[in-house]
Amino acid sequence: MYQYLELMQQVLDKGSFRKDRTGVGTRALFGGQMRFDLKESFPLLTTKKLHLKSIIHELIWFLKGDTNIKYLQENGVTIWDEWADKDGNLGPVYGKQWRGFSAEGTYATILGNTGYEDGLVINPDDHDNKELGFKNLETTSIDQIGKVLWYLKKFPFSRRHIVCAWNPLVIDQMALPPCHCLFQFFVREENGKKYLSCQLYQRSCDFFLGVPFNIASYSLLTYIFADCLGYVPDEFVWTGGDVHLYDNHIEQAKLQLSRHPLPPSAQLYIRNHHEFPWEYKFDDFEITGYESHPAIKAPIAV
Numbered sequence: 001m002y003q004y005l006e007l008m009q010q011v012l013d014k015g016s017f018r019k020d021r022t023g024v025g026t027r028a029l030f031g032g033q034m035r036f037d038l039k040e041s042f043p044l045l046t047t048k049k050l051h052l053k054s055i056i057h058e059l060i061w062f063l064k065g066d067t068n069i070k071y072l073q074e075n076g077v078t079i080w081d082e083w084a085d086k087d088g089n090l091g092p093v094y095g096k097q098w099r100g101f102s103a104e105g106t107y108a109t110i111l112g113n114t115g116y117e118d119g120l121v122i123n124p125d126d127h128d129n130k131e132l133g134f135k136n137l138e139t140t141s142i143d144q145i146g147k148v149l150w151y152l153k154k155f156p157f158s159r160r161h162i163v164c165a166w167n168p169l170v171i172d173q174m175a176l177p178p179c180h181c182l183f184q185f186f187v188r189e190e191n192g193k194k195y196l197s198c199q200l201y202q203r204s205c206d207f208f209l210g211v212p213f214n215i216a217s218y219s220l221l222t223y224i225f226a227d228c229l230g231y232v233p234d235e236f237v238w239t240g241g242d243v244h245l246y247d248n249h250i251e252q253a254k255l256q257l258s259r260h261p262l263p264p265s266a267q268l269y270i271r272n273h274h275e276f277p278w279e280y281k282f283d284d285f286e287i288t289g290y291e292s293h294p295a296i297k298a299p300i301a302v
């Protein structure tokens with residue numbers, strides 16, 4: 001994971017100081033890329049211990065199209081707690097957009113003055129409110145995960161294998177607009193075998209807490225798709241937009257940089273094959289050979 005440590009060092013050395021939405025403050029670079037060869041090892045950070053359970057359950061939860069934290073809580077995962085409402089809902093976040101991208105539940109067609117600028121709170125469940133001057137569009141829902149899997153099977157060399165979580169029609173209803181907002185698959189053939197790569201565009205990157213999770217999560221997603229398709233996991237390419245270290249993560253980042261990375265020896269095995277990505281369960285995955293330095297605590301910026 002030298003790629004991660006190199007980019008972390010660059011953010012520390014060259015990042016500009018910026019105010020941010022959370023009020024914590026960051027230093028940030030715009031634009032960054034890291035490549036991980038999945039054929040060598042499963043990319044887990046070794047300079048601090050990662051909580052694999054949270055990463056795996058979160059991905060299973062996205063793939064099921066779930067946007068309520070109940071499933072996560074039942075499995076001891078607390079990483080989304082701060083953003084949920086009293087019923088555990090997060091609005092139409094990742095799961096909804098991956099499995100049912102649509103304009104559902106929005107004040108999508110503006111008939112007149114919505115009063116939005118006046119700070120009027122619009123209830124998205126109020127489906128046809130003439131008084132407020134909006135009504136819902138007739139919606140078409142797209143299962144982007146199912147569709148891209150089908151295209152990967154039928155037209156592996158297509159350049160259109162894209163899943164996009166950034167849905168401008170419903171962004172204001174999300175507890176947090178998607179950070180990892182678009183990914184693309186790429187297939188190449190060598191000696192009769194098909195190799196599957198994935199590239200993520202992450203618009204906003206909490207480099208200390210979020211990014212190690214995001215790298216592991218999308219690498220796991222690539223393995224899952226490869227397993228469904230009978231292809232070989234090839235590369236994961238991470239591309240970041242606003243790559244930042246929060247001011248209250250600087251000491252933790254420096255501690256990490258002072259540690260010697262351990263050999264990248266983690267491997268992922270999928271115990272049970274499934275036809276579709278949303279059918280995988282926690283016990284279908286086995287990670288072996290993961291060794292790391294101890295965990296480093298850091299506060300999350302809300």
Ligand SMILES: Nc1nc(=O)c2c([nH]1)NC[C@@H]1CN(c3ccc(C(=O)N[C@@H](CCC(=O)O)C(=O)O)cc3)CN21
Nearest residue numbers: 051054078079080176206209210211213296300301302
């Ligand atoms: N500021 C911020 N950074 C993020 O990375 C982030 C958000 N907000 N909001 C939405 C999700 C939630 N994510 C999170 C939230 C918490 C941890 C975290 O505290 N990680 C601890 C371990 C906690 C655990 O797994 O139980 C760590 O040491 O990695 C990581 C990612 C990623 N996303």
Ligand SMILES: O=c1ccn([C@H]2C[C@H](O)[C@@H](COP(=O)(O)O)O2)c(=O)[nH]1
Nearest residue numbers: 021177179180204205206210211214
């Ligand atoms: O998977 C994730 C989810 C969130 N983040 C980080 C990136 C930012 O620090 C915050 C989001 O704040 P915005 O003001 O909406 O950019 O969450 C992440 O790194 N990975």
